[in-house]
Amino acid sequence: MAEDRPAIPEPIKREVRQQCCFGCAICGMPFFQYDHIEEYADVQEHTADNLVLLCPNHHSAKTTNKLSKERIKAAKKQPFNSTRPHTSGFQVEPSQELLTLLGNNVVSGWYPNGNGDHHPVWINGKSYFTIHSDEGWLSVSLQVTNVRGDILLALVRGELMVATGNWDYVYEGENIKVRAGLGDIILDMNLSDTKVEILRGMFLDRTIDGYVIKDDTLITLCEGQPRGWDIGCSAHANGFGGWGLLNKKTSPDVQTPSGFGFFRSF
Known part of the structure; x- marks a missing residue:
């Protein structure tokens, strides 16, 4: 059965986009998905601090345990695009x-x-x-x-x-x-x-x-x-x-x- 949970509120999604500088926190790609660092099933809430932008590749890597939470947390603190005038491609x-x-x-x-x-x-x-x-x-x-x-x-x-x-x-x-x-x-x-x-x-x-x-x-x-x-x-x-x-x-x-x-x- 699909997990029944409310949608992420738009103001929170916008805050996460701004925090991650409009791209995947790992690689900067401006085509991304929203991911909970700590699983929603565990925290039961949507917060900007626990959400990150990941491109489809890095989202899949995280979901299949190829990408650790520690690496994602570090990237959220200093996203790939944070020191660049524009995102990666x-x-x-x-x-x-x-x-x-x-x-x-x-x-x-x-x-x-x-x-x-x-x-x-x-x-x-x-x-x-x-x-x-x-x-x-x-x-x-x-x-x-x-x-x-x-x-x-x-x-x-x-x-x-x-x-x-x-x-x-x-x-x-x-x-x-x-x-x-x-x-x-x-x-x-x-x-x-x-x-x-x-x-x-x-x-x-x-x-x-x-x-x-x-x-x-x-x-x-x-x-x-x-x-x-x-x-x-x-x-x-x-x-x-x-x-x-x-x-x-x-x-x-x-x-x-x-x-x-x-x-x-x-």
Whole structure:
């Protein structure tokens, strides 16, 4: 019979995520499970002090007595990510099909022969969202920022890393949320091998040029000021990328590549 116990309260789960710096206490991976150091059957309660984040590998190692409680307790006191600006990586596998959504705007049909890089989001000479194709297998590089242009979360050819300075981060199912405080969601996205869907988020550089996604809308910003809106648009089969922006004032030496679905120059 399955053990009958109450769910871990959300405030306690959030405290444990913060204590473990948003990753497995042993290896730092930002894909994790909650584990009781002393078994729940023995303590009969959920407390932050007795909970730890473990990746599936280390959770299984603990459950099958390959990982001691002493090692886990030591790691809880000094988690792997505690001295790092970002977590270690979790690899999202490549796929042969990829759904790409920015709000309800779609990027699709990149390089029909399946070769080369495609840039759904490009700002002042830098790709903030890149789709890589290697012999038809697609992987993603991505930098999602806050309103100041600081990176909250990054993918490097499918390897997910999260800033440890975030207030909160969670990856449940295919959904990722980053919060700046209670109720303040600054990144809401769905991520799997076949999907990158930004429901709420920002791609901004240090001059606050870029894009904000919220309420199904892709908003163009130039030096922090709204300069355009896209709702329900499709960038299909464009040679270089989907959405691009060039601020000639702040980036006078950057050359404009051709082949965007939507491009704005200021």
